[in-house]
Amino acid sequence: MLNEYVDGTVDPAVCEEFEKHMAGCNPCKVVVDNIRKTITLYKDGQPYAMPMQFRERLHGVLRQRWKETHQPQKKAEL
Amino acid sequence: MANQFSPETSDAELVRLAKAGELDAFEALTNRYEQRVFGLAMRMLRQEQDAEDVAQQTFLSVLENLEGFRGEASFSTWVLRIASHAALKIIRKRKGLNTVSLEETTEPSDDFNSIPHPEFIADWRQSPEHLVERNEIRRLLDDALTRLDEKHRLVFLLRDVEGLSIQETAAALDLSEANVKVRLLRARLQLREDLTRVLGDPERQLVRLPHHHE
Numbered sequence: 001m002l003n004e005y006v007d008g009t010v011d012p013a014v015c016e017e018f019e020k021h022m023a024g025c026n027p028c029k030v031v032v033d034n035i036r037k038t039i040t041l042y043k044d045g046q047p048y049a050m051p052m053q054f055r056e057r058l059h060g061v062l063r064q065r066w067k068e069t070h071q072p073q074k075k076a077e078l
Numbered sequence: 079m080a081n082q083f084s085p086e087t088s089d090a091e092l093v094r095l096a097k098a099g100e101l102d103a104f105e106a107l108t109n110r111y112e113q114r115v116f117g118l119a120m121r122m123l124r125q126e127q128d129a130e131d132v133a134q135q136t137f138l139s140v141l142e143n144l145e146g147f148r149g150e151a152s153f154s155t156w157v158l159r160i161a162s163h164a165a166l167k168i169i170r171k172r173k174g175l176n177t178v179s180l181e182e183t184t185e186p187s188d189d190f191n192s193i194p195h196p197e198f199i200a201d202w203r204q205s206p207e208h209l210v211e212r213n214e215i216r217r218l219l220d221d222a223l224t225r226l227d228e229k230h231r232l233v234f235l236l237r238d239v240e241g242l243s244i245q246e247t248a249a250a251l252d253l254s255e256a257n258v259k260v261r262l263l264r265a266r267l268q269l270r271e272d273l274t275r276v277l278g279d280p281e282r283q284l285v286r287l288p289h290h291h292e
Contacts, residue, residue, distance in 0.1 A: 003263050027199045027286040034199070034270045034278075039238045040206040041273070045219055048120040050113055054130050062108060062137055066101050069142065 006035050089153040096144055104144070108137050111154065114240065115161045121223060121235055122165040132168065136161040151249050158240060159250035162232055169228050193264050198271060199286055200278030209277065222272040226265055233258055234265035 004010040005018060022028050083092065083106045092110075095103035115136050119129035139160050147156060202209075209215050223231055236247045237258070244262075248255045 003259055003266070006266065027196070027284045030199050030201055030284055031196045031270065031286075034202065034274050035266050037202055037206045038266065038270045038273050041209060041215070042219060042223075042234075042239050042269075043241075044206065045210050046216060047113065048117045048129070050116040050133065051126070051130075054133075055112065058112070058130075058134055058137065059105065059108070061134060062104070062141060063101065065138060065141055066104065070099055070101075 002032070002035075006032055006039070090149060093144065093147065093149065093153055104141065107140070107153065111157050112137070114154075115157060118158065118161055118235055118240065119165050121220070121239070122162075122228065122231060123168060124220060124224065128168050132161055132164045135164045139164075151246065155242060155246045155250050158236060158242065162236065162250060166228060166232070190260055190263070193260070193267060194271075196267060196271060196286060198275050198278060198283065200274060200280065200283040202274065202277045203279045204277065218273065218276055222269050225272065226268055230261045230265040230268070233261040234269070237262055238266070 001010070001014075001018065005015070005022075010018065022032070082102065087106070089107065089110070092103045092107045096107060112133060116129055116133045119132035120126070123129055123132070136157065140157060147153070151159070223234075226234065232251060233247060233253075236242045236250055237244065242250065244255050244258050247253075247262075248258045251258070253261075
């Protein structure tokens with residue numbers, strides 16, 4: 001229930017009841033607000049940038065594997 | 079890396095082209111997801127070398143298994159699933175375990191009744207918009223994440239950071255939706271507790287009267 005409330009996906013009928021409770025329960029309101037802010041912080045925080053050197057290496061490895069797995073006949077012919 | 083595909087080209091179309099043997103389409107898919115995979119791995123493992131290993135294993139696995147990918151799940155869910163399992167494997171190895179199981183049966187206590195209630199309740203002193211600009215915040219966020227059990231951490235990262243739905247998260251981790259919800263709530267509450275103890279304003283701390291919301 002708390003999950004759905006945080007996400008704003010609660011069934012409106014149930015939500016009304018929950019809203020009523022929330023209106024009179026300040027600690028609950030603050031907890032929900034804290035959770036939403038927690039999610040925002042993680043979602044909008046600075047992402048980890050993949051190192052450029054690794055990216056080049058990764059693409060090199062993938063191209064190599066692609067060639068190995070995609071042209072077996074040609075290789076056999078050579 | 080320049081390629082001929084526009085951002086509007088769907089993942090499904092790129093998958094179709096890659097299956098037909100177009101390396102450019104496969105590279106375009108890699109370009110789309112490599113940062114997300116690396117970021118997820120960094121947040122799970124906090125170690126660059128390990129995160130690079132996860133990224134490499136993930137895309138090699140995508141390359142090798144693309145033929146068998148039938149598109150029941152979205153491509154993004156499939157990639158994040160592979161990355162999640164690769165990251166878990168490293169965590170289990172670090173702990174000296176060989177299994178990568180996320181099985182629910184190992185967690186009999188994972189039900190809503192066993193979730194601890196909020197303790198430190200207070201409004202935060204600053205808004206998230208201000209906080210994300212502070213450098214020391216990343217450390218705080220990562221430390222709090224690390225204190226979470228990896229099962230809970232993964233659910234939180236996939237659902238709340240990567241934006242998968244509950245259903246997609248369940249599919250990616252081979253869990254039931256009910257289990258995802260319990261783990262998500264546990265993760266959210268624990269992170270809230272940890273962050274609020276640092277970011278909350280003690281002068282505005284509230285006392286919670288015991289009651290249930292289930």
